[in-house]
Amino acid sequence: MDISALKSGTDLRGVASGEGITLSDEAVYAAVTAFAAWLVEKTGKTGMLKVALGHDSRISGERICSAAESALKAAGCEIYAAGLCSTPSMYMMTRFPETDCDGSIIVTASHHPANRNGLKFFTKSGGIDSADLDKIIAYAGEGKAVTGKEPRVLRKEYMKLYKEFLAKRARELSGKETPLAGMKICIDAGGGAGGFFASVLDELGADTSSSQFLEPDGTFSNHIPNPENPAAMSSLSERVKATGSDLGVIFDADVDRAAIASSDGDEINRNRLIALVSAVLLGERKGGTIVTDSVTSDGLKEFITARGGVHRRFKRGYRNVINEALRLENAGVDVPLAIETSGHAALKENFFLDDGAYLSLRLIIAAAKLAEEGKSLTDLIADLKQPKESREIRLGISGKDFLITAKEVLRQLESVVGELEKNRMCVLAKDSFEGVRVNMDLGDGFFLARCSVHDPVIVINIESNEAGGVKKIAGFLSAFFGSYSALECSDLKYVAENG
Numbered sequence: 001m002d003i004s005a006l007k008s009g010t011d012l013r014g015v016a017s018g019e020g021i022t023l024s025d026e027a028v029y030a031a032v033t034a035f036a037a038w039l040v041e042k043t044g045k046t047g048m049l050k051v052a053l054g055h056d057s058r059i060s061g062e063r064i065c066s067a068a069e070s071a072l073k074a075a076g077c078e079i080y081a082a083g084l085c086s087t088p089s090m091y092m093m094t095r096f097p098e099t100d101c102d103g104s105i106i107v108t109a110s111h112h113p114a115n116r117n118g119l120k121f122f123t124k125s126g127g128i129d130s131a132d133l134d135k136i137i138a139y140a141g142e143g144k145a146v147t148g149k150e151p152r153v154l155r156k157e158y159m160k161l162y163k164e165f166l167a168k169r170a171r172e173l174s175g176k177e178t179p180l181a182g183m184k185i186c187i188d189a190g191g192g193a194g195g196f197f198a199s200v201l202d203e204l205g206a207d208t209s210s211s212q213f214l215e216p217d218g219t220f221s222n223h224i225p226n227p228e229n230p231a232a233m234s235s236l237s238e239r240v241k242a243t244g245s246d247l248g249v250i251f252d253a254d255v256d257r258a259a260i261a262s263s264d265g266d267e268i269n270r271n272r273l274i275a276l277v278s279a280v281l282l283g284e285r286k287g288g289t290i291v292t293d294s295v296t297s298d299g300l301k302e303f304i305t306a307r308g309g310v311h312r313r314f315k316r317g318y319r320n321v322i323n324e325a326l327r328l329e330n331a332g333v334d335v336p337l338a339i340e341t342s343g344h345a346a347l348k349e350n351f352f353l354d355d356g357a358y359l360s361l362r363l364i365i366a367a368a369k370l371a372e373e374g375k376s377l378t379d380l381i382a383d384l385k386q387p388k389e390s391r392e393i394r395l396g397i398s399g400k401d402f403l404i405t406a407k408e409v410l411r412q413l414e415s416v417v418g419e420l421e422k423n424r425m426c427v428l429a430k431d432s433f434e435g436v437r438v439n440m441d442l443g444d445g446f447f448l449a450r451c452s453v454h455d456p457v458i459v460i461n462i463e464s465n466e467a468g469g470v471k472k473i474a475g476f477l478s479a480f481f482g483s484y485s486a487l488e489c490s491d492l493k494y495v496a497e498n499g
Contacts, residue, residue: 007137009130011133012031037144050100052099058108091104092165110252167203192251210243225250227250236250257343272386278309289309289310289312290310295316298446300384318342389468395458397487410450440473
């Protein structure tokens, strides 16, 4: 069965409810059957495979889990059926001695709309890579399968293990039984799988009565659970202010991403979140390398450097960031953090697992310690330089060979920049590993033009340190990109004319 159209980075994703379903039971069965065959090869295991299986709150989750469970049964697996759970907890099922699974599958589409869903696969070494998924897709096409002994299905509240892990870690970090006593913390799960986190904080002494949307809601009727969604962040910020909370935390649907809001409702996400986590970790160890994706600001680089750290600005895509951190670690470089501006944060101390709950716990414990000194988390990032203006613009690409088109256009852009660099009008960034990043005298800022990780678009990020600077830089880019008929440049032209 051809499931290649469902590939999205390192996951399989598609429409799972309503009209036009593409993530059908048949597709799920084929994919999971292939995963089991691939996992046998990966582990070299001759006995019964142990595979964990769970889902986020989407209404299609139980249907898809049922199809996946049927495939695992046919493969003769021991199945640890977790039900509603978070993505990080499913990876931890391969780590907990009580379960010690060979692999795991979480049914989720992360921050995407409620009618979408997908499959994310883990082994003991972490999430699978794109090349691994290609092999699984190929095996599905070949109908490759394994058979084993009589399968076993173990149904328990495995999230309890994960909650106990978080609580234990908080006590280790703080040296206290109830380190959050006296703190009022607002959790916004957005109807996703993150509602459990409030009970973890309650056990640690926090007051989470101000929290909202903790109950699973597979239609996301209140707001999309997504830290990058302006409406979702605004909802959290307003709730924090209205309830007098000390801190707010928001998760995406499967809890592998998070962002926070301070007591005054100030949003701490993207570059500010990276700076905050970096400040906490670099305060504990000097000289560590922080790996980020390509769209981070120049101010962030200065911030990390000022704290004795090294900023490694790599490629967009959380797996790219994590894999670069692992590569550097293998080369002897200390990397305490790999983080993408979307909120995927993977700490070395936590298996380089992008885990929104662990990240939030780390920051909440830091907040509790700062409160004892009469300080807050925002004090840690008070000197982070913020651009006066920033915009993200997406240029649609027509035609089947959109990736070839995008690469050629960006190659020509780099050539044009090279000529302008000779006249000292701009400087091509030397620390960029993706697309074309250029520091501009015009507009006192920079732009990054890159191919989208998943979509037929060129993504342009512009930041400026002067009022009207984005408009100036967009004007330069509009003149260049506007000459290509395969590109939809109306949004770029609008910014160039109106700012």
